[in-house]
Amino acid sequence: MSDQADKAGTTVAKPPPWNDPFVRSIFFQVVAIGLLGYFFYSIFDNTLSNMAKSGVSTGFAFLTREAGFGILMSLIEYDETHTYGRTFFVGLLNTAIVAFCGIILATILGFVIGIARLSNNWLVSKLATVYIEIIRNIPLLLQIIFWSVAVLQALPDPQNSIKYGESFFLNNRGLFLPKPIFEDGFGLVTIAFLVAIAAIVYIKRWARQRQEQSGDQFPVFLTSVALITGLPLLVFLAMGMPISWEYSALERFSFVGGSNIIPEFMALLWALTMYTAAFIAEIVRSGIQAVSHGQTEAARALGLRNGPTLRLVIIPQAMRVIIPPLTSQYLNLTKNSSLATAIGYPDLVSVFMGTTLNQTGQAVEIVAMTMAVYLTFSLGISAIMNWYNKRVALVER
Amino acid sequence: MSDFQPHPDLAPPASTVGVIGWLRVNLFSSPMNTLLTLVGLFIIYSLIVPALDWAIFSASWVGTDKNACSHDGACWVFVGQRLDFFIYGFYPKAEYWRINVVFVLLALLIIPQMIENAPYKGYLGWFFLIGFPIIAGILLLGGIFGLEPVPTDKWGGLALTLVISFVGIVAALPIGILLALGRRSEMPVIRTMCVVFIELWRGVPLISVLFMASVMLPLFLPEGTNFNKLLRALIGITMFQSAYMAEVIRGGLQAIPKGQYEAAAALGLGYWKSMGLIILPQALKLVIPGIVNTFIALFKDTTLVLIIGLFDVLQTVASAIVDPAWPEVSTEGFIFAAFVFWVFCFTMSRYSIALERKLHTGHQR
The missing domain is CATH 1.10.3720.10 (MetI-like)
Incomplete structure (x- = not known):
């Protein structure tokens, strides 16, 4: 009986090949690959024929040609005689510096506002809420253009600069600061700084081991602060203060000497910081609120004081909730820095995808290179944050 | 045996209820809190008051050209x-009505989606996603039904x-x-x-x-x-x-x-x-x-x-x-x-x- 059923089952249950899920899935995937291949082939073919028609050569040879245009701000040496390849790195570094400064400032401001929103003080928490609700709901591009056009271009001209003492000048050409000039022996100060960092890492490990063995605590934080400020300062004084300042001075129409932060950079950094801080503030608030009140009570029951409760119990747990969305805000900030194009800050998109593309016409190569840079930034930041996230994530047995 | 006559409850201290109580709890509960309140008041005074004055009280609202604007406030x-x-x-100015019709239609279609239990909500939703873009496209682009392109x-x-x-x-x-x-x-x-x-x-x-x-x-x-x-x-x-x-x-x-x-x-x-x-x-x-x-x-x-x-x-x-x-x-x-x-x-x-x-x-x- 059962044998018969089995026999019948095996013969009947075998579906025809067009109904077999395995065969079907192979078929669909082959079709998909075929379509995708045809799609790319036709794009490739069209592009080649279109480019041949408009007389644009393909390939990356243009990177070694002379660029012939100036760039407003450059962290590396650059002038008109450098190559197009060099413009790529100038733009890349300009993007990197604005993203780096923006991430640091937005994190600080965002944490302050996020904590202010949770404050017991009614006025402070309402002010923080108003800030968040206004800034979050206005497009970033509008904010960038507003700061650039309505605020920074409205600053006085160099003759009537706003002054802070005789060394800081703010006018419509930007912010002028004294420039540090490092003399012989400053290298030793840097070495002292690195030594201090190494010492702190060592002390932290030693203090942890000692606490695990004997239970005695060691004031790691205070020691670290003392080391990281004290050691370089001692070397600095011992070397006879090997630093001098070059001040900006007004000459006829403009300032000469010192270092200059261009207004486009200030507008972009300011708008990016304010905008991203509003989002980070919300992330911080929800992260802290996500830690259940029982955790605070449990910490109190163990006899922890306010500071250690916050440091050892609340913040580590809040960070777990905060890190993933914070990562995506960092990525957003990096990508949003490309809006610099609208106000003429020479970032990667503006310099390379804008001017260089217009001059060479190498659309495919340039767009591909630019996109590759942003993809690398994105994947890089998310890799670092994933590594950190793994470290702070809940370890379950 | 006389009945127990409870005294009526005393009113809570004036400092814990009403406006004063609220202020004490929410704004002045500790020295730190008081300081924060003062900082907040300073921000309001130095930023929001001048901004409101510029945007509303000193602003110029009516007129037809730049001479109608005083320079004390917003124009x-x-x-x-x-x-x-x-x-x-x-x-083109003569065709503004077409955009206006699209705006009104958009508003009429969105409002029922926001209301719970609105009648025909589902049908209206599908119309919103499929029918409305076609109508709006015809109206905005023109070129048929005698509409100027x-x-x-x-x-x-x-x-x-x-x-x-x-x-x-x-x-x-x-x-x-x-x-x-x-x-x-x-x-x-x-x-x-x-x-x-x-x-x-x-x-x-x-x-x-x-x-x-x-x-x-x-x-x-x-x-x-x-x-x-x-x-x-x-x-x-x-x-x-x-x-x-x-x-x-x-x-x-x-x-x-x-x-x-x-x-x-x-x-x-x-x-x-x-x-x-x-x-x-x-x-x-x-x-x-x-x-x-x-x-x-x-x-x-x-x-x-x-x-x-x-x-x-x-x-x-x-x-x-x-x-x-x-x-x-x-x-x-x-x-x-x-x-x-x-x-x-x-x-x-x-x-x-x-x-x-x-x-x-x-x-x-």
Whole structure:
């Protein structure tokens, strides 16, 4: 009986090949690959024929040609005689510096506002809420253009600069600061700084081991602060203060000497910081609120004081909730820095995808290179944050 | 034995109730708190009071040209005089009624969606997604039914912003659904394709996508086919937005318990039927707040089209403030544009929060 059923089952249950899920899935995937291949082939073919028609050569040879245009701000040496390849790195570094400064400032401001929103003080928490609700709901591009056009271009001209003492000048050409000039022996100060960092890492490990063995605590934080400020300062004084300042001075129409932060950079950094801080503030608030009140009570029951409760119990747990969305805000900030194009800050998109593309016409190569840079930034930041996230994530047995 | 006569309760101390009590608890509960309150009051006094004075009390409201504006406060006359340009762009004046009809229709279709238990909500919703874009397209473009054709390079202002964001969201939704399903597919090739597509678009800034759409798209197509600037921007925005939409919808798909998939399979439904009838209706309902949030982001991102030369609200304002007939009105112009965006985005975000509360009743304590 059962044998018969089995026999019948095996013969009947075998579906025809067009109904077999395995065969079907192979078929669909082959079709998909075929379509995708045809799609790319036709794009490739069209592009080649279109480019041949408009007389644009393909390939990356243009990177070694002379660029012939100036760039407003450059962290590396650059002038008109450098190559197009060099413009790529100038733009890349300009993007990197604005993203780096923006991430640091937005994190600080965002944490302050996020904590202010949770404050017991009614006025402070309402002010923080108003800030968040206004800034979050206005497009970033509008904010960038507003700061650039309505605020920074409205600053006085160099003759009537706003002054802070005789060394800081703010006018419509930007912010002028004294420039540090490092003399012989400053290298030793840097070495002292690195030594201090190494010492702190060592002390932290030693203090942890000692606490695990004997239970005695060691004031790691205070020691670290003392080391990281004290050691370089001692070397600095011992070397006879090997630093001098070059001040900006007004000459006829403009300032000469010192270092200059261009207004486009200030507008972009300011708008990016304010905008991203509003989002980070919300992330911080929800992260802290996500830690259940029982955790605070449990910490109190163990006899922890306010500071250690916050440091050892609340913040580590809040960070777990905060890190993933914070990562995506960092990525957003990096990508949003490309809006610099609208106000003429020479970032990667503006310099390379804008001017260089217009001059060479190498659309495919340039767009591909630019996109590759942003993809690398994105994947890089998310890799670092994933590594950190793994470290702070809940370890379950 | 006399009855026990309790005295009436004493009133609570004056310092713990009423305005004084509230002030003590909320503003002056500790020295630190008092300091914070004073800092807050200082911020209000030094920032918000002058801003209000500039924007409202000292502002010039009526007039027809720049002479009507005093320089003590904001010059809202400018915004009033150029309002048509900010809303309709370069659209011919005689045809403004067409845009107005589209605006009214849009409002009439959106309002029932916000009201609970509105009649024919479902049908109106489908009409909103399928019928309305066709009607709006005919009205705005013209060219048939005796309507004068208006080329897209005449479009601008708020009308253009709304067109871009509406098309962006309506076109991105189906593509996003397909991508999300593809990313959860069991076929490795399909899954890889979807993952690469989604991560590629999400990893690059929208502005480079727009650049690509305006510079590279003409290169990709066979000779002779030519898109206008608006269509190119719309294609770029749709691709970009569908990647974000796919991630939102994937969140919804992952939230559906496995039992639902198994139940659909047990009923003998095939893949598309089980998705279309069982899984997607539940998943999409879960992610409506997420979709609204994506829409808010898209709405703010539409400002980027000014970089490839389209006249959205921000660009109409930016080009109006450099008009020599109106000197020194840049702040007023930008604040007007900011206000327009703020009203739209704030309303939508409140709606999304309200929906979230309604949908997540089970998790509330």
